[in-house]
Amino acid sequence: MSGVRVAGTGLTPFGNVPERTSRDLFAEATQTAFDVSDVPRADVEAVFYGNFMGELAEHQGHQGPLMAEAAGVQAPATRYESACASSGMAIRDAVMRVRNGEHDVVLVGGAERMTNLGTAGATEALAIAADDLWEVRAGMTFPGAYALMAQAYFDEFGGSREDLANVAVKNHKNALTNEKAQYQKTISVEEALDAPTVSSPLGLYDSCPLSDGAAALILTSEEYADEHDLDAPVAITGTGQGGDRMALHDRDHLARSPAARDAGAEAYADAGVDASDVDLAEVHDCFTIAEVLAIEALDLAQIGEGISAARTGRTTADGDVPINLSGGLKAKGHPVGATGASQIAEVTKLLAGTHPNSEHVADATTGLAHNAGGTVASATVHVLEEVDP
Amino acid sequence: MSDPDENTVRDAGFDDWLDAAEDGEAYYLECPEGHTSLPPRRLCPECGSTDLTEQPLPDTGEIATFTVTHVPTPAFEDDAPYATAIVDFGPIRVTGQVVDHDPDEVETGQTVALEISRSETTDERVIGFTSV
Ligand SMILES: [Zn+2]
Numbered sequence: 251m252s253g254v255r256v257a258g259t260g261l262t263p264f265g266n267v268p269e270r271t272s273r274d275l276f277a278e279a280t281q282t283a284f285d286v287s288d289v290p291r292a293d294v295e296a297v298f299y300g301n302f303m304g305e306l307a308e309h310q311g312h313q314g315p316l317m318a319e320a321a322g323v324q325a326p327a328t329r330y331e332s333a334c335a336s337s338g339m340a341i342r343d344a345v346m347r348v349r350n351g352e353h354d355v356v357l358v359g360g361a362e363r364m365t366n367l368g369t370a371g372a373t374e375a376l377a378i379a380a381d382d383l384w385e386v387r388a389g390m391t392f393p394g395a396y397a398l399m400a401q402a403y404f405d406e407f408g409g410s411r412e413d414l415a416n417v418a419v420k421n422h423k424n425a426l427t428n429e430k431a432q433y434q435k436t437i438s439v440e441e442a443l444d445a446p447t448v449s450s451p452l453g454l455y456d457s458c459p460l461s462d463g464a465a466a467l468i469l470t471s472e473e474y475a476d477e478h479d480l481d482a483p484v485a486i487t488g489t490g491q492g493g494d495r496m497a498l499h500d501r502d503h504l505a506r507s508p509a510a511r512d513a514g515a516e517a518y519a520d521a522g523v524d525a526s527d528v529d530l531a532e533v534h535d536c537f538t539i540a541e542v543l544a545i546e547a548l549d550l551a552q553i554g555e556g557i558s559a560a561r562t563g564r565t566t567a568d569g570d571v572p573i574n575l576s577g578g579l580k581a582k583g584h585p586v587g588a589t590g591a592s593q594i595a596e597v598t599k600l601l602a603g604t605h606p607n608s609e610h611v612a613d614a615t616t617g618l619a620h621n622a623g624g625t626v627a628s629a630t631v632h633v634l635e636e637v638d639p
Numbered sequence: 640m641s642d643p644d645e646n647t648v649r650d651a652g653f654d655d656w657l658d659a660a661e662d663g664e665a666y667y668l669e670c671p672e673g674h675t676s677l678p679p680r681r682l683c684p685e686c687g688s689t690d691l692t693e694q695p696l697p698d699t700g701e702i703a704t705f706t707v708t709h710v711p712t713p714a715f716e717d718d719a720p721y722a723t724a725i726v727d728f729g730p731i732r733v734t735g736q737v738v739d740h741d742p743d744e745v746e747t748g749q750t751v752a753l754e755i756s757r758s759e760t761t762d763e764r765v766i767g768f769t770s771v
Contacts, residue, residue: 385734397706449709495684
């Protein structure tokens with residue numbers, strides 16, 4: 251089907267720059283996206299912006315107009331908040347708006363400033379993605395929530411901390427050539443296992459870092475891309491969204507992510523592909539166990555088998571289905587509101603052959619991006635395909 | 640029923656539930672279809688029924704999963720490390736802290752009872768579990 255073209259992408263480096271405002275981060279990402287796209291700012295008809303904790307980190311609400319201004323765009327702007335899936339939601343609405351003919355050119359993206367809060371402050375801010383009354387007040391943290399899922403997974407399907415460490419080792423290795431990544435260094439399974447415990451069974455190396463950063467995308471209709479002879483060889487051909495009960499204890503299964511399954515099923519059907527067509531995926535690995543649950547929900551691994559996928563090499567750079575060739579949230583970093591858009595940027599480059607890791611997926615034509623909020627009470631999945639490969 | 644901080648605005652429904660739990664009368668909400676939930680609710684989150692009744696929470700439940708948190712939010716700074724568990728009471732699950740155990744001795748499958756405790760950091764009420 252006719253897709254929505256990715257005409258340009260821009261990322262700031264992800265990392266520890268506590269003094270930089272999110273408006274400055276987003277401005278940088280949009281500058282890059284406009285520069286590479288050859289799309290004039292004046293053609294942008296709407297701005298879709300994802301951010302999670304701006305009220306807490308910068309005492310800033312009403313961020314839509316602020317970010318349009320930062321990008322130098324005179325167009326109506328809306329901010330999307332769905333915890334860590336904030337920009338995934340922004341992308342989904344942008345894609346649907348272009349598809350239905352409402353707009354030909356949109357600016358989409360997100361940003362997050364986190365490290366200025368410090369570890370304790372950021373831990374508190376991230377926790378608000380959970381049910382405040384019934385989870386946070388019982389002492390549940392964000393790592394704690396995923397730890398509860400990891401323990402439930404181990405109890406139901408088996409697996410070990412060593413299996414999870416292999417996910418971290420893989421993603422760190424993938425980030426080695428990613429100059430925007432927060433960590434460009436390899437780690438060993440032993441180092442991961444020896445790291446301090448954050449929330450058992452998860453240790454420091456099972457967890458993504460706190461990150462500042464921004465991501466921006468210029469999306470256009472196929473007609474606009476053709477008319478203006480844009481170099482836009484990748485299209486978003488499928489979009490899906492899933493939802494679930496807010497509190498983890500209200501889910502049928504403590505070690506599964508039905509919202510991601512529903513989002514994936516919808517996106518696959520929308521694009522007219524299935525899981526076996528997926529050549530590579532960027533999935534939401536805020537914690538190592540999250541990658542395991544994601545690939546199972548997306549049918550990229552059988553239920554109960556996702557845990558061993560990194561260890562056996564199935565999801566490594568030269569495996570059957572490389573997962574998180576960018577380094578993932580784990581090594582690339584996770585500036586929450588920017589993550590969903592950054593995944594689309596990475597998949598676009600991987601499919602276009604312009605990513606440092608494209609050599610591992612030279613024949614790839616179909617990619618997937620999975621963005622999840624909280625303990626996956628919300629999720630988006632997007633399918634991207636190379637146009638006329 | 641006493642609140643240590645008179646300036647704290649209560650959360651209706653939730654604080655009422657904690658009051659009831661402190662009196663040994665914890666409950667869950669059930670609709671005619673058998674869907675269960677925790678307050679405050681005006682209707683069933685599964686089917687929308689407004690016919691919700693309070694059912695007594697079973698006396699004991701089983702730890703369905705747990706974690707020992709070493710890096711807490713500031714509100715639990717002095718409590719860490721502590722064990723958080725999701726306890727399956729049969730018709731409903733509840734999240735809370737295992738308060739009478741060395742965190743390292745908590746295991747999946749342990750039988751526990753609900754007991755409201757206090758945060759060592761803030762003295763706020765916390766849903767707790769004790770072994771039986
Ligand atoms: Zn019901």
